[in-house]
Amino acid sequence: MKKILFSLPLLIILAAILFHPSDASSQESATSSSDEIREKVKDKIESVLNEPKAYIGTVTDKTEGSLQIKNSDGLIQLVSINSQEVSFVKVGKTTSTIKFGDLAIGDHVVAMGFSAVNGTPGVKNGNSVLEAKRVLVTEALQTPKREAIFGKVVVVGKKEATIVDKKQKEFKLEFPKRWKGPDLDELSPGDTIIAAGEVNGIIVSIRTIQVTSKSSPTPSPEE
Numbered sequence: 001m002k003k004i005l006f007s008l009p010l011l012i013i014l015a016a017i018l019f020h021p022s023d024a025s026s027q028e029s030a031t032s033s034s035d036e037i038r039e040k041v042k043d044k045i046e047s048v049l050n051e052p053k054a055y056i057g058t059v060t061d062k063t064e065g066s067l068q069i070k071n072s073d074g075l076i077q078l079v080s081i082n083s084q085e086v087s088f089v090k091v092g093k094t095t096s097t098i099k100f101g102d103l104a105i106g107d108h109v110v111a112m113g114f115s116a117v118n119g120t121p122g123v124k125n126g127n128s129v130l131e132a133k134r135v136l137v138t139e140a141l142q143t144p145k146r147e148a149i150f151g152k153v154v155v156v157g158k159k160e161a162t163i164v165d166k167k168q169k170e171f172k173l174e175f176p177k178r179w180k181g182p183d184l185d186e187l188s189p190g191d192t193i194i195a196a197g198e199v200n201g202i203i204v205s206i207r208t209i210q211v212t213s214k215s216s217p218t219p220s221p222e223e
Contacts, residue, residue, distance in 0.1 A: 190215025
Protein backbone atom coordinates (compact mmCIF):
# COMPACT_ATOMS: atom_id res chain seq x y z
CA MET A 1 0.00 0.00 0.00
CA LYS A 2 2.84 2.38 0.78
CA LYS A 3 4.46 1.60 -2.56
CA ILE A 4 1.26 2.52 -4.43
CA LEU A 5 0.89 5.81 -2.53
CA PHE A 6 4.53 6.60 -3.12
CA SER A 7 4.39 6.02 -6.89
CA LEU A 8 1.18 8.03 -7.51
CA PRO A 9 2.83 11.51 -7.36
CA LEU A 10 5.55 10.22 -9.62
CA LEU A 11 2.97 9.13 -12.19
CA ILE A 12 1.34 12.58 -12.07
CA ILE A 13 4.68 14.29 -12.74
CA LEU A 14 5.44 11.94 -15.64
CA ALA A 15 2.01 12.58 -17.15
CA ALA A 16 2.54 16.35 -16.91
CA ILE A 17 5.87 16.04 -18.70
CA LEU A 18 4.46 13.82 -21.45
CA PHE A 19 1.27 15.75 -22.20
CA HIS A 20 2.49 19.37 -21.74
CA PRO A 21 5.32 20.68 -23.98
CA SER A 22 8.26 22.31 -22.33
CA ASP A 23 8.89 26.06 -22.43
CA ALA A 24 11.71 25.44 -24.90
CA SER A 25 9.35 23.66 -27.31
CA SER A 26 6.80 26.50 -27.02
CA GLN A 27 9.46 29.09 -27.79
CA GLU A 28 10.65 27.12 -30.82
CA SER A 29 7.06 26.88 -32.10
CA ALA A 30 6.47 30.62 -31.58
CA THR A 31 9.74 31.48 -33.33
CA SER A 32 8.86 29.25 -36.27
CA SER A 33 5.41 30.84 -36.58
CA SER A 34 6.93 34.34 -36.43
CA ASP A 35 9.43 33.43 -39.17
CA GLU A 36 6.61 32.18 -41.38
CA ILE A 37 4.69 35.45 -40.93
CA ARG A 38 7.79 37.51 -41.78
CA GLU A 39 8.36 35.40 -44.89
CA LYS A 40 4.76 35.91 -46.05
CA VAL A 41 5.03 39.68 -45.49
CA LYS A 42 8.30 39.74 -47.43
CA ASP A 43 6.73 37.82 -50.33
CA LYS A 44 3.77 40.23 -50.33
CA ILE A 45 6.06 43.28 -50.47
CA GLU A 46 8.08 41.75 -53.30
CA SER A 47 4.92 41.00 -55.29
CA VAL A 48 3.79 44.62 -54.87
CA LEU A 49 7.18 45.92 -55.99
CA ASN A 50 7.03 43.71 -59.07
CA GLU A 51 3.69 45.15 -60.22
CA PRO A 52 4.14 47.73 -62.99
CA LYS A 53 2.86 51.22 -62.25
CA ALA A 54 2.51 54.51 -64.10
CA TYR A 55 2.83 58.13 -62.99
CA ILE A 56 1.00 60.64 -65.20
CA GLY A 57 1.43 64.38 -65.03
CA THR A 58 3.47 67.45 -65.91
CA VAL A 59 7.23 67.64 -65.39
CA THR A 60 7.98 70.28 -62.76
CA ASP A 61 11.66 69.51 -62.13
CA LYS A 62 14.43 67.54 -63.79
CA THR A 63 17.89 66.36 -62.72
CA GLU A 64 20.42 64.01 -64.33
CA GLY A 65 18.82 61.00 -62.68
CA SER A 66 15.24 61.94 -61.85
CA LEU A 67 12.01 63.66 -62.81
CA GLN A 68 9.50 65.38 -60.58
CA ILE A 69 5.92 65.10 -61.85
CA LYS A 70 2.79 66.93 -60.72
CA ASN A 71 -0.34 64.84 -61.30
CA SER A 72 -3.91 65.98 -61.93
CA ASP A 73 -4.61 66.03 -58.17
CA GLY A 74 -1.71 68.41 -57.58
CA LEU A 75 0.45 65.74 -55.90
CA ILE A 76 4.20 65.61 -56.55
CA GLN A 77 5.51 62.22 -57.71
CA LEU A 78 9.17 61.26 -58.03
CA VAL A 79 10.62 59.22 -60.89
CA SER A 80 14.09 57.68 -60.87
CA ILE A 81 15.73 57.74 -64.31
CA ASN A 82 18.63 55.67 -65.60
CA SER A 83 18.91 57.10 -69.11
CA GLN A 84 20.84 54.03 -70.29
CA GLU A 85 17.99 51.68 -69.35
CA VAL A 86 14.90 53.81 -69.97
CA SER A 87 13.26 54.26 -73.39
CA PHE A 88 11.79 57.68 -74.22
CA VAL A 89 9.02 58.03 -76.80
CA LYS A 90 7.15 61.09 -78.04
CA VAL A 91 3.55 60.31 -78.99
CA GLY A 92 1.53 62.59 -81.25
CA LYS A 93 0.34 62.43 -84.84
CA THR A 94 3.49 60.38 -85.33
CA THR A 95 5.51 58.40 -82.79
CA SER A 96 9.24 58.96 -82.45
CA THR A 97 12.06 57.90 -80.15
CA ILE A 98 13.69 60.74 -78.23
CA LYS A 99 16.42 61.14 -75.62
CA PHE A 100 16.25 62.07 -71.96
CA GLY A 101 17.83 65.40 -72.84
CA ASP A 102 14.81 66.21 -75.04
CA LEU A 103 12.47 66.18 -72.03
CA ALA A 104 11.67 69.64 -70.72
CA ILE A 105 9.90 71.13 -67.74
CA GLY A 106 6.24 71.55 -68.66
CA ASP A 107 6.06 68.38 -70.77
CA HIS A 108 3.14 66.06 -70.09
CA VAL A 109 4.47 62.54 -69.53
CA VAL A 110 3.44 59.00 -68.69
CA ALA A 111 6.26 57.33 -66.72
CA MET A 112 5.98 53.54 -66.50
CA GLY A 113 8.01 51.24 -64.28
CA PHE A 114 8.20 49.71 -60.81
CA SER A 115 7.90 51.55 -57.52
CA ALA A 116 9.76 51.28 -54.24
CA VAL A 117 8.05 51.55 -50.84
CA ASN A 118 8.95 53.08 -47.49
CA GLY A 119 11.98 51.43 -45.94
CA THR A 120 13.53 50.44 -49.27
CA PRO A 121 16.19 52.17 -51.38
CA GLY A 122 14.89 54.91 -53.65
CA VAL A 123 12.59 56.55 -51.14
CA LYS A 124 12.78 60.29 -50.60
CA ASN A 125 10.97 62.09 -47.79
CA GLY A 126 8.75 59.05 -47.24
CA ASN A 127 7.37 59.18 -50.79
CA SER A 128 7.36 56.22 -53.15
CA VAL A 129 9.76 56.61 -56.08
CA LEU A 130 9.01 55.08 -59.46
CA GLU A 131 11.96 53.38 -61.12
CA ALA A 132 11.12 54.17 -64.72
CA LYS A 133 11.52 51.73 -67.60
CA ARG A 134 9.63 53.71 -70.26
CA VAL A 135 8.57 57.35 -70.51
CA LEU A 136 6.00 58.65 -72.99
CA VAL A 137 5.71 62.35 -73.84
CA THR A 138 2.09 63.09 -74.79
CA GLU A 139 -0.40 65.90 -75.11
CA ALA A 140 -2.18 66.71 -71.86
CA LEU A 141 -5.75 65.47 -71.70
CA GLN A 142 -8.25 68.27 -72.13
CA THR A 143 -11.20 68.28 -69.76
CA PRO A 144 -14.31 69.00 -71.82
CA LYS A 145 -16.35 72.02 -70.77
CA ARG A 146 -20.08 71.73 -70.23
CA GLU A 147 -22.02 74.71 -71.50
CA ALA A 148 -25.53 75.69 -72.49
CA ILE A 149 -25.75 77.44 -75.87
CA PHE A 150 -28.76 79.48 -76.95
CA GLY A 151 -29.08 79.63 -80.72
CA LYS A 152 -31.05 79.08 -83.89
CA VAL A 153 -30.94 75.93 -86.01
CA VAL A 154 -29.62 76.60 -89.52
CA VAL A 155 -28.93 73.08 -90.83
CA VAL A 156 -30.31 69.67 -89.86
CA GLY A 157 -28.39 66.66 -91.17
CA LYS A 158 -28.70 62.91 -90.72
CA LYS A 159 -26.40 62.75 -87.70
CA GLU A 160 -25.80 66.34 -86.63
CA ALA A 161 -27.26 69.81 -86.65
CA THR A 162 -25.72 73.26 -86.98
CA ILE A 163 -26.81 76.28 -84.96
CA VAL A 164 -25.65 79.88 -84.65
CA ASP A 165 -25.74 81.87 -81.43
CA LYS A 166 -26.66 85.54 -81.04
CA LYS A 167 -23.08 86.52 -81.96
CA GLN A 168 -23.44 84.51 -85.18
CA LYS A 169 -20.90 81.96 -83.99
CA GLU A 170 -21.53 78.55 -85.50
CA PHE A 171 -21.69 75.32 -83.49
CA LYS A 172 -22.10 71.75 -84.68
CA LEU A 173 -24.28 69.56 -82.48
CA GLU A 174 -23.29 65.90 -82.24
CA PHE A 175 -25.86 63.46 -80.91
CA PRO A 176 -24.76 60.47 -78.79
CA LYS A 177 -26.82 57.31 -78.29
CA ARG A 178 -28.84 58.96 -75.53
CA TRP A 179 -29.82 62.51 -74.67
CA LYS A 180 -32.77 64.39 -73.19
CA GLY A 181 -35.02 66.30 -75.55
CA PRO A 182 -36.42 66.03 -79.07
CA ASP A 183 -34.97 63.68 -81.67
CA LEU A 184 -32.79 65.10 -84.40
CA ASP A 185 -35.49 64.65 -87.06
CA GLU A 186 -37.87 66.75 -84.92
CA LEU A 187 -35.67 69.82 -85.34
CA SER A 188 -36.14 72.22 -88.23
CA PRO A 189 -34.12 75.15 -89.59
CA GLY A 190 -35.29 78.28 -87.83
CA ASP A 191 -36.04 76.57 -84.50
CA THR A 192 -34.67 78.40 -81.48
CA ILE A 193 -33.12 75.99 -78.99
CA ILE A 194 -31.00 75.69 -75.88
CA ALA A 195 -28.34 73.01 -76.39
CA ALA A 196 -26.42 71.81 -73.33
CA GLY A 197 -23.43 69.50 -73.52
CA GLU A 198 -19.67 69.12 -73.60
CA VAL A 199 -18.08 71.79 -75.77
CA ASN A 200 -14.79 71.24 -77.57
CA GLY A 201 -14.14 74.14 -79.92
CA ILE A 202 -17.23 74.41 -82.12
CA ILE A 203 -18.32 70.81 -81.46
CA VAL A 204 -21.05 70.26 -78.87
CA SER A 205 -21.69 66.71 -77.67
CA ILE A 206 -25.33 66.96 -76.73
CA ARG A 207 -26.69 66.01 -73.31
CA THR A 208 -29.99 67.94 -73.36
CA ILE A 209 -31.92 70.01 -75.91
CA GLN A 210 -34.87 72.27 -75.29
CA VAL A 211 -36.81 73.93 -78.10
CA THR A 212 -37.88 77.39 -76.96
CA SER A 213 -39.70 78.31 -80.17
CA LYS A 214 -40.51 76.52 -83.41
CA SER A 215 -39.86 78.07 -86.79
CA SER A 216 -42.84 79.65 -88.49
CA PRO A 217 -43.81 77.90 -91.72
CA THR A 218 -43.13 79.96 -94.82
CA PRO A 219 -46.44 80.92 -96.44
CA SER A 220 -46.85 79.58 -99.95
CA PRO A 221 -47.16 82.25 -102.66
CA GLU A 222 -50.66 82.90 -103.90
CA GLU A 223 -51.31 81.78 -107.40
